[in-house]
Amino acid sequence: MNGIYLLKRLITSFAAFCIAVTIMFALLRLMPGDYITMYLEAIYRYAPPDVVEAFNHVYGLDRPILEQYVIYLLDAFRGNWGYSFIYKVPVLTVIGERLVWTLILLLPATILATLAGIGIGAYSGWRRGSKTDIALLNSMIIIRAIPSYWLALMILIIFAYYLNLFPLGGYVDTGALTTGIDPLDVANHAVLPVLTLFLFSVTGTYYLMRSSMLMTAGEDYITTARAKGLDELMILRKHALKNAMLPMVTLITFECAGMITGSIFVETIFSWPGLGMLTYKALAVRDLPLLQGILLIDTLFVIAANIAADLIYPLVDPRVQVGDDA
Amino acid sequence: MHKKIVLAASLGIVFAYCAVALLAPVIAPYDPHAITGAPLSPPDRDHLLGTNDLAQDIFSGLIWGTRATLLLGFVGAAIAVTVGTAAGIVSGYYGGLIDEAVMRLLDVAMTIPIFPLLLILTTFFRPGIYLIAVLMGLLGSFQGVRLIRSQVLSLAVADFVVGTRALGAGDGYIMARHILPGVLPLAGVKFVTSAQHFMLIGIGLGFLGITDPSVVDWGQMINRASQNGAMILGLWWWLIPPGLAVTLISLALAWLGYACEDEINPRLRVMRV
Numbered sequence: 001m002n003g004i005y006l007l008k009r010l011i012t013s014f015a016a017f018c019i020a021v022t023i024m025f026a027l028l029r030l031m032p033g034d035y036i037t038m039y040l041e042a043i044y045r046y047a048p049p050d051v052v053e054a055f056n057h058v059y060g061l062d063r064p065i066l067e068q069y070v071i072y073l074l075d076a077f078r079g080n081w082g083y084s085f086i087y088k089v090p091v092l093t094v095i096g097e098r099l100v101w102t103l104i105l106l107l108p109a110t111i112l113a114t115l116a117g118i119g120i121g122a123y124s125g126w127r128r129g130s131k132t133d134i135a136l137l138n139s140m141i142i143i144r145a146i147p148s149y150w151l152a153l154m155i156l157i158i159f160a161y162y163l164n165l166f167p168l169g170g171y172v173d174t175g176a177l178t179t180g181i182d183p184l185d186v187a188n189h190a191v192l193p194v195l196t197l198f199l200f201s202v203t204g205t206y207y208l209m210r211s212s213m214l215m216t217a218g219e220d221y222i223t224t225a226r227a228k229g230l231d232e233l234m235i236l237r238k239h240a241l242k243n244a245m246l247p248m249v250t251l252i253t254f255e256c257a258g259m260i261t262g263s264i265f266v267e268t269i270f271s272w273p274g275l276g277m278l279t280y281k282a283l284a285v286r287d288l289p290l291l292q293g294i295l296l297i298d299t300l301f302v303i304a305a306n307i308a309a310d311l312i313y314p315l316v317d318p319r320v321q322v323g324d325d326a
Numbered sequence: 327m328h329k330k331i332v333l334a335a336s337l338g339i340v341f342a343y344c345a346v347a348l349l350a351p352v353i354a355p356y357d358p359h360a361i362t363g364a365p366l367s368p369p370d371r372d373h374l375l376g377t378n379d380l381a382q383d384i385f386s387g388l389i390w391g392t393r394a395t396l397l398l399g400f401v402g403a404a405i406a407v408t409v410g411t412a413a414g415i416v417s418g419y420y421g422g423l424i425d426e427a428v429m430r431l432l433d434v435a436m437t438i439p440i441f442p443l444l445l446i447l448t449t450f451f452r453p454g455i456y457l458i459a460v461l462m463g464l465l466g467s468f469q470g471v472r473l474i475r476s477q478v479l480s481l482a483v484a485d486f487v488v489g490t491r492a493l494g495a496g497d498g499y500i501m502a503r504h505i506l507p508g509v510l511p512l513a514g515v516k517f518v519t520s521a522q523h524f525m526l527i528g529i530g531l532g533f534l535g536i537t538d539p540s541v542v543d544w545g546q547m548i549n550r551a552s553q554n555g556a557m558i559l560g561l562w563w564w565l566i567p568p569g570l571a572v573t574l575i576s577l578a579l580a581w582l583g584y585a586c587e588d589e590i591n592p593r594l595r596v597m598r599v
Contacts, residue, residue: 016437150569261441
């Protein structure tokens with residue numbers, strides 16, 4: 001791996017995190033009134049002025065703005081992301097509890113969508129122009145055009161309400177109160193949200209894989225392979241698929257940000273207790289510290305995905321050293 | 327043949343939506359905010375799609391909601407494409423340090439997930455519909471910069487550009503008269519796909535409760551219906567129409583985008599829809 005490239009990536013990630021923190025800092029300062037008048041109204045209104053002053057002093061709110069900014073930034077790196085207004089506990093604690101639940105949905109959905117998208121996309125691109133290809137392409141365009149929140153609602157209505165195959169929402173049955181959480185029960189509740197996220201995500205992978213396959217199928221080495229007399233399946237497996245899959249690694253970044261967006265809607269609709277529903281709740285009561293924490297954790301998500309893609313790339317394509325201009 | 331039908335149908339849908347948006351006061355039988363009868367009444371002659379829990383006419387809301395949807399989509403897309411094209415042309419044409427700086431900035435900006443950031447910004451500023459459209463446009467312009475820039479890179483060294491420069495043309499002139507026309511088709515496709523994307527996002531914001539209270543939008547309608555038991559009570563006329571309306575315009579724009587992309591990118595030309 002190219003050291004300079006990795007360094008660049010680290011600097012970019014670092015800068016992105018700092019900017020996310022800076023935006024939040026700026027927003028909090030831009031608010032009408034200061035922290036204490038806005039959020040600790042009771043103290044501001046009823047406490048004597050010297051108590052207010054003492055409060056501001058203890059929390060560093062009377063220091064120069066630049067100093068406050070540096071403290072804020074350092075705290076963000078230390079994991080001190082402030083206290084949630086509604087939960088009255090550190091933001092990171094609230095997020096930590098919810099993160100697992102989001103991952104329970106996101107991991108299977110992403111893995112399944114990536115595999116299916118690559119498989120179907122490769123097939124579609126290889127058999128371009130065929131009836132199957134056209135049918136697949138059109139279904140994917142249609143699925144992609146349906147808003148995720150609407151898709152989630154329709155899936156909920158059809159599979160849970162009318163067909164009664166799966167629970168209407170939540171993550172466990174009420175029986176869990178006495179028997180404890182049963183993994184099978186959780187899985188049963190996760191089916192519909194995972195299905196929605198899968199449909200939401202598979203189209204992007206499919207479309208990119210299909211275009212990539214279209215490009216690859218026109219390459220000279222495919223013609224050469226055919227001239228050698230290899231059978232089609234062999235060409236597809238040994239020559240086309242491997243090359244067409246390369247651009248897929250970079251997709252992970254976009255996919256990751258998209259999945260975060262999707263999970264906000266899907267979790268809200270299925271009452272799944274993850275980060276997405278937490279976002280919805282925090283929005284409803286304007287819990288800014290919590291929203292800030294969610295933005296930061298989402299940024300870290302994307303950074304992690306980027307670095308993972310960088311590490312995977314040389315494994316998939318031994319020719320390319322990441323960071324080469326080629 | 328089929329492709330032409332789909333293209334015509336998509337264009338037809340888009341124009342129909344525009345017409346409905348323009349003629350909303352004429353078409354809609356009621357003020358979408360007004361109380362017009364009994365709450366939760368089923369569809370009948372007076373209320374084509376019944377009324378919601380506040381006794382507002384759902385059909386009128388649907389008609390007026392077209393305005394918000396188109397506005398969010400098209401204003402957002404116009405801003406995103408303008409910013410993206412301008413930045414892409416400058417970055418790709420000058421190259422060197424400017425290009426490097428723009429690219430590094432983009433790397434950083436694209437690491438921050440846009441949707442959560444949009445949620446925070448719109449929550450923080452009192453959400454007005456124009457503000458939402460502008461914020462979406464600005465945050466959504468990053469991808470366009472890359473797209474346009476890659477096209478400009480090859481145009482900037484093309485013979486006709488080098489020739490024009492040899493004739494003594496200035497940078498501004500070359501960018502406006504020779505580079506811009508070259509990237510316009512690409513920018514056009516980007517406009518259509520961005521408009522679709524921003525409509526979905528804008529209505530999604532409404533669904534999450536971030537809305538301009540003075541505007542009727544479909545996201546808010548879907549949210550209200552799903553939060554107030556439309557599903558359990560089987561009130562399909564309340565829950566289904568707004569979602570169907572978004573899906574239809576989104577689908578039309580998606581098809582339009584694919585058809586245009588197919589037209590300008592011959593390597594992908596296999597789409598016979």
